[in-house]
Amino acid sequence: MFVKRQRGWELPEHAATSEAAFLNRRQLLAAAGGGLLLGAGGLRAKAEEAVDPTADLYPAKRNELYTIERPVTPEAINSTYNNFYEFGSHKRIYQRAQALNIRPWEVRIDGEVENPFTIEFDDLIRKVSVEERLYRHRCVEAWSMTVPWSGFPLKDLVALAKPLSKAKYLRMETFHNPDVATGQKQSWYPWPYVEGVTIEEATNDLAFLVTGAYGKPLHKQFGAPLRLALPWKYGFKSIKSIVRFSFTEERPVSFWEQIQKNEYGFWANVNPEVSHPRWSQARETVLESGEKIPTQLFNGYGEYVAHLYDGLEDKEPLYM
Numbered sequence: 543m544f545v546k547r548q549r550g551w552e553l554p555e556h557a558a559t560s561e562a563a564f565l566n567r568r569q570l571l572a573a574a575g576g577g578l579l580l581g582a583g584g585l586r587a588k589a590e591e592a593v594d595p596t597a598d599l600y601p602a603k604r605n606e607l608y609t610i611e612r613p614v615t616p617e618a619i620n621s622t623y624n625n626f627y628e629f630g631s632h633k634r635i636y637q638r639a640q641a642l643n644i645r646p647w648e649v650r651i652d653g654e655v656e657n658p659f660t661i662e663f664d665d666l667i668r669k670v671s672v673e674e675r676l677y678r679h680r681c682v683e684a685w686s687m688t689v690p691w692s693g694f695p696l697k698d699l700v701a702l703a704k705p706l707s708k709a710k711y712l713r714m715e716t717f718h719n720p721d722v723a724t725g726q727k728q729s730w731y732p733w734p735y736v737e738g739v740t741i742e743e744a745t746n747d748l749a750f751l752v753t754g755a756y757g758k759p760l761h762k763q764f765g766a767p768l769r770l771a772l773p774w775k776y777g778f779k780s781i782k783s784i785v786r787f788s789f790t791e792e793r794p795v796s797f798w799e800q801i802q803k804n805e806y807g808f809w810a811n812v813n814p815e816v817s818h819p820r821w822s823q824a825r826e827t828v829l830e831s832g833e834k835i836p837t838q839l840f841n842g843y844g845e846y847v848a849h850l851y852d853g854l855e856d857k858e859p860l861y862m
């Protein structure tokens with residue numbers, strides 16, 4: 543059992559959203575003017591970008607099927623306000639995250655597949671086709687942003703993996719290295735970070751494996767070199783810095799689900815009408831403006847994904 547103390551996910555709504563509200567217009571302008579917020583960590587990241595072996599893939603061609611109805615969140619804001627508990631349970635982890643070594647980066651594919659295998663990230667990315675998509679992102683803490691992600695459909699990785707018919711779920715795991723990611727020394731968390739989806743969700747067109755953002759290889763704080771984007775679900779489902787994909791018969795237990803399952807369930811589909819036990823999900827604070835806007839069912843992606851949940855409504859807590 544872990545010791546009872548004040549933790550990030552236990553903050554009341556006003557505290558959970560205060561940092562988003564705190565990014566006021568003046569800071570937005572300061573951030574836009576010269577990328578000053580990036581600091582030393584950002585400069586180091588820039589130097590590494592120059593030698594990134596995937597740099598030739600960016601900017602990737604935009605897939606116009608995926609559009610947003612509000613402006614893209616400025617990179618300087620989005621890349622300095624991150625949830626990445628491996629580097630700390632607050633939002634200002636971008637400098638610490640630069641300690642993550644993302645080369646070489648091996649990805650393990652195992653479980654119920656024809657042949658388990660390990661592949662270098664740089665080989666994996668050459669087996670797929672990278673495109674750009676504009677996606678909304680809605681954190682369970684009631685803030686949101688819009689991002690130009692680059693990457694490839696998760697279903698393309700599923701196809702490479704060749705799952706057996708008994709595989710019903712895909713379980714994903716983040717790296718585990720407490721020497722580099724000091725948040726992982728906090729032993730009351732069930733490291734490594736784990737997330738999971740059904741095979742139907744994994745092969746839905748919207749499920750996107752992210753390798754870049756803003757026309758460049760992914761910043762470390764975004765979960766380089768490989769993270770997920772599931773824009774119809776709360777942000778914690780979009781696992782960062784993935785090292786392992788396992789196909790399973792049993793439903794995997796997610797990191798947050800293990801910590802507090804009545805607040806952060808397996809399904810976690812966005813729904814403005816289903817409150818978090820400690821705050822309303824009806825509205826969201828736009829990261830860059832502090833504006834509060836209505837939250838949409840499935841974060842506005844119902845036409846793509848609503849059918850995945852037909853017949854499950856009364857059986858499963860789909861929105862928690």
Ligand SMILES: Nc1nc2c(c(=O)[nH]1)N[C@H]1C(S)=C(S)[C@@H](COP(=O)(O)O)O[C@H]1N2
Pocket residue numbers: 623624625626627628680681682716735763764765777778779780781782783
């Ligand atoms: N491994 C890992 N993945 C993670 C998290 C995390 O702490 N660790 N945080 C999640 C949460 S709560 C959100 S909102 C998004 C944040 O992504 P961003 O920092 O790129 O905005 O990442 C998700 N993926």
Ligand SMILES: [Mo]
Pocket residue numbers: 625680681682683776777778
């Ligand atoms: Mo989140």
